Amino acid sequence: MTTLETKILDKKKRLQRILPDLKPVMFKPMGKLSGRTPKCDHNKMFDQWQQGFNQYGK
Amino acid sequence: MPNSSLGYSLRNIVLQPTTRCNLDCSYCYLPFRDKNRRMSSATAEKVAEGLKELATPVTIVWHGGEPLATGLKHFESIVQPFETLRVASHVEHVIQTNATLIDDGWCQLFRAYDFGVGISLDGPKHLNRNRVNWANHESFDRVIAGLERLKAHKIDFSVIAVVNELNIDVPDQIFEFFSELGCSSLGINIEEFEGTNRKNYRNRQRVQQFWGRLFKLWLARPSFKIREFSRALFWMEAVSQDKSWLPDDFRYDIFPTVAVDGDVVMLAPELNGPYANERYPSFVIGNIHNLSLSEIISRAYATHYVKDYLKGASNCQATCEYFSFCLAGSASNKFFEHGDLTCTTTTYCENGQKAVVDAVLESL
Numbered sequence: 001m002t003t004l005e006t007k008i009l010d011k012k013k014r015l016q017r018i019l020p021d022l023k024p025v026m027f028k029p030m031g032k033l034s035g036r037t038p039k040c041d042h043n044k045m046f047d048q049w050q051q052g053f054n055q056y057g058k
Numbered sequence: 059m060p061n062s063s064l065g066y067s068l069r070n071i072v073l074q075p076t077t078r079c080n081l082d083c084s085y086c087y088l089p090f091r092d093k094n095r096r097m098s099s100a101t102a103e104k105v106a107e108g109l110k111e112l113a114t115p116v117t118i119v120w121h122g123g124e125p126l127a128t129g130l131k132h133f134e135s136i137v138q139p140f141e142t143l144r145v146a147s148h149v150e151h152v153i154q155t156n157a158t159l160i161d162d163g164w165c166q167l168f169r170a171y172d173f174g175v176g177i178s179l180d181g182p183k184h185l186n187r188n189r190v191n192w193a194n195h196e197s198f199d200r201v202i203a204g205l206e207r208l209k210a211h212k213i214d215f216s217v218i219a220v221v222n223e224l225n226i227d228v229p230d231q232i233f234e235f236f237s238e239l240g241c242s243s244l245g246i247n248i249e250e251f252e253g254t255n256r257k258n259y260r261n262r263q264r265v266q267q268f269w270g271r272l273f274k275l276w277l278a279r280p281s282f283k284i285r286e287f288s289r290a291l292f293w294m295e296a297v298s299q300d301k302s303w304l305p306d307d308f309r310y311d312i313f314p315t316v317a318v319d320g321d322v323v324m325l326a327p328e329l330n331g332p333y334a335n336e337r338y339p340s341f342v343i344g345n346i347h348n349l350s351l352s353e354i355i356s357r358a359y360a361t362h363y364v365k366d367y368l369k370g371a372s373n374c375q376a377t378c379e380y381f382s383f384c385l386a387g388s389a390s391n392k393f394f395e396h397g398d399l400t401c402t403t404t405t406y407c408e409n410g411q412k413a414v415v416d417a418v419l420e421s422l
Contacts, residue, residue, distance in 0.1 A: 002379040004415070005297055011422045012298040018277065018422075019295055025280040026288035 064368045064375075067309035068112065068355060072119045072327045073097065073105065073316050075136055076128035081156050081197055084188040085220055087253025089331040091123050092192070097318045101346060102136035105316055108351025109140070109149055118151050121327060126159040130167060137171055144171065152176065154218070156189065158197050160204030165211035175208065175215045177201070182235045185225040209240060217241040221268065222249035222259050229272040237281055245285035246272075248409035252328050252394040258405050265409045269417035277421070286414045293383045294418070303382075310371070310385075312355060312364070320346040324358045325367055328390035335397045338363045366399035367392075374402045384411040 001009075008015075075097050077090040109116055118140065125133065143149040152174035168175055180186045183198040190196055208215050217236065225232060226248075236244050248265055251258030259265065269286070276284050296303035315327040321342045323329045329341040343361055344354040358364045371386035378384070384407055391406035392399045 004379040007419050008294050008297045011294070011419060014422045015291070015295055015298055019291065022277075022280055022288075022291060025283050026291060 064371050065309045066312040066359065066364075066368075068114070068116060068314070069311045070117045070119055071105070071109070071314050071316065072121050073102070073136075074122060074318050074327075074330065075120060075125050075133055076123045077318055078127045079122055079124040079156070080127050080158060080191060081124065081189060082192050082194075083190065083220075085222060085249050085255050085257065087250070087255045087328055088123060089254050094127075095318045096128055096132060097136050097316075097320075099135050099139065101316070101318075101320045103139045104320065104346040105351065106139040106143060108346065108354075109143055111350070111352055112148075115148050115150070118149050120151065120153040124156055124159070125153055126155050126164060130163050134167060137167075141171070150174070154178065155204075156197065156201065157204035157208075158191075158200035160207050162207060162211070165207050165213060168208075168213055169211060175213055177205065177215050177217050177241070178220075179217050179239075180219045180221070181225050181228075181232045185228065185231060185235075188220070188222070188224060205239070214242050216243040216245065218245045218247060220247050220249055222257070226259070226261075226264055226268050229268050230275065233272055233275040237279065241282060243283035243285055248406075250391060250394075250406050250410075252390050253331060253333075258395070259409060260405060262408050262413060266413040266417045266420075269414050270421050273418050273421045286410075287418060290383070290414050290418045294415075297382070310368070312358060314343075314351070314355070314358075316346060322346060322351075322354050324361070324364050326388055326390035328388075329393065333393070337366075337398060338393070363389075363393075363399055370398075370400040370402065373400060377402055378407075380407070380412050380415060383415055387411065 076094060077088070077096075078094040079086070079088065079091040082091070109118075120133075120137075122128075137151065140149050140151070144151065151171055153168070154176040155178070157177045157179070167173070178189070179198075179201050180189060183196070186198045186201070187196055189198070189201075205215070217239070219232065219236075221232075249255070249257060249259045272284070273287055276287055293303050312324055313326065315323050315330045317323070317330050321330070322344055323341040324343055334340055341363060343358045343364075346354070349357070367386075367389045370392060374384070374386040375381045387404055387407045389399055391404040392401050395401075395404045395406075
């Protein structure tokens with residue numbers, strides 16, 4: 001396990017507490033663009049994240 | 059997390075309707091934005107023919123210059139070739155605009171073709187001073203006028219804001235402004251060294267302080283989505299549960315950009331320009347008037363720089379504990395900062411990826 005993963009695990013309970021309230025905003029439907037823009041502008045990773053979410057949401 | 063066989067798929071394609079922009083923002087990376095080179099209908103038709111052959115739906119990202127600077131009539135003439143595909147849900151349109159030219163006519167077009175709309179705006183007027191026209195006049199009032207038209211037509215919009223020396227120390231003001239603006243989401247890019255922009259924001263401590271404060275504000279009042287925090291928390295939850303946050307068949311988006319003249323570059327629209335070094339003599343894979351889109355994509359898989367990006371991703375995967383979050387960063391930052399797509403860390407990684415994770419963890 002990496003140092004970073006350990007830090008995240010240390011925050012697991014905190015994450016569990018805050019995420020139920022945040023998820024409606026995190027996954028809020030917001031039109032198609034949703035940050036899938038080129039970068040001046042872009043975060044191309046978002047698209048990959050969105051794909052991950054689609055699977056997560058199943 | 060992607061396995062060791064990193065590869066590509068096609069999900070987004072950037073089309074450049076014009077090189078021109080009516081603004082001359084201080085940090086812009088785009089070359090030729092003072093020239094009005096426009097995409098022809100014939101070029102758009104060639105792209106549409108190519109997309110029709112693809113098995114999976116694709117998002118078309120209209121990105122200039124300023125796409126609206128090409129004019130409504132011309133823009134519609136190059137959107138029209140995709141209409142059959144859009145109606146069949148094989149393509150969808152999104153556009154990134156500075157919003158200064160939005161009027162009722164543009165809103166009607168966005169509605170008619172079901173565009174997703176992204177706006178570029180850095181904050182309240184005094185924090186938006188980097189976004190000026192060619193006469194050095196501030197653009198803020200015209201942006202707000204454009205947004206009012208979008209709201210009048212009930213068109214949802216997201217915002218991308220650039221953070222640099224001007225606004226990095228005032229996250230409270232940025233948060234308050236965007237809380238009131240009515241955007242559905244906010245994405246923040248820390249100013250980057252790429253294209254024609256030679257400035258890079260290098261004060262990692264201030265960047266992390268910015269993210270940390272913004273996160274605390276958002277946590278206390280999460281009334282709208284902030285892209286970076288949503289992504290970080292989603293990833294952290296997956297890590298904390300020992301799950302992957304990505305599909306098993308994850309592939310990098312090959313992400314073609316079709317320039318006004320039909321030249322196609324891969325991986326990042328920022329590579330569309332007069333850029334080269336000894337390692338990469340050109341980023342143009344081919345021209346849509348000489349080769350089909352499928353042929354260009356096939357050629358890309360065997361192209362030095364496209365293969366190099368995957369090597370770089372493998373290097374990142376092997377050496378960086380943030381890899382499963384960042385997924386190797388952007389090809390354009392690697393090129394412009396290091397001239398080599400096999401490299402690993404960039405300032406973009408530090409400011410836009412690692413600092414976000416560190417700030418969120420510190421603030422939780």
